[in-house]
Amino acid sequence: MRIAQVSPYDLSYHGGVAAHTASLSRELSRRGHDVVLFAPRSRPQTAPDVSGLEVMPLGGSVPFNASGSVSRISVSINAARQMRRILTTERFDVVHIHEPLMPFLGATASWFSPWPTVGTFHAYSDNIHPGYLGFKPVFTLIADKLDGRIAVSNAAKAYAYKYFPDNYTIIPNGIDVPRFEKPRPKPSEFRDDAINLVFVGRVGEKRKGLRFLLGAYSTLRWRYPNLRLIVVGAGVPDRESYRMMGERGIDDVIFAGPVTDQELPAYYQHADIFCAPNTGHESFGLVLVEAMASGAPIVASRILGFEGVADHEQDALLVDVGDEYAIANAIQRLIEDSKLRNNLVRNGHEKVQRFGWAKVADDVIDYYHEVTARAPVPFVTRRRTSSG
Incomplete structure (x- = not known):
């Protein structure tokens, strides 16, 4: 099949949807499909690995705050026109749009694609989406153009269904399991004689809940003098985390900073305990899946996105959101x-x-076949057939 993968998120920056789209494109290409990846690209370097892929860069991006995170998307009308022109003049068997209602690229591809079109809904928020409410008639018209809808989790499905009721097939995000299983050397931040707690996430985002793990750590480190907390991820701690460290005299946290995709598995593998104290706005527990693949025992918040991945007392200990004492008890x-x-x-x-x-790729390909079997014959195909 010739497949267009469309992501509204800038490939030059780390992000879950961009990484998922690139990885899915690589797997489909590896299986012999002809894949074209459409996405913004601010600079030559990319955060996810796109080597060997046909990438159609669609300009730069601008940052927007959304659900406690920063998203970098294209707002270029020229880029949207360029993508529309390619989608309507070249033949594709499937157009797969990640976040199909996201301005401008996602919504443009959804509206103008003449081919069987699938949209994957990745987002979840505990809050009301003001854009979906304010422009619901417009977004409904765009969503109705889709021939199939995927949600990456029950949380994402519930969130999308609340605004745009329809049939959603759940196909989770995928990970490269062998990459996380392959034994890696111990990073320099770890000590053999210590109990190494590990946190992975964008450090400055409050929704990652670092401040609550710091609170738990401040209690436990007096009970276990060899306990260490290693924080992996880009950014600087938020104001509340700084306040927590100052008030409780926490001066021994190891901030490893951002690490590459190749380095990341080692931090999970050598964690004595992996902690994910996130507070919400997570549609899928990717860090939990990565930790499971790496063989790390997990303490995580009981939020909807994580409950779709982990079962309490079976493969993780789940605790109430924002309860540093519950986190401390679970770690103990x-x-x-x-x-x-x-x-x-x-x-x-x-x-x-x-x-x-x-x-995951098997499920996606099966869904493509299901959608193409029931999708109407594109008008461009009928027009080319009749004129030939």
């Missing part, structure tokens, strides 16, 4: 109970196989 349980740690790791490793690209 794992420190003291090696049998529990081993059970969580074993169960997590069994579960994570369903999120590997071998399974």
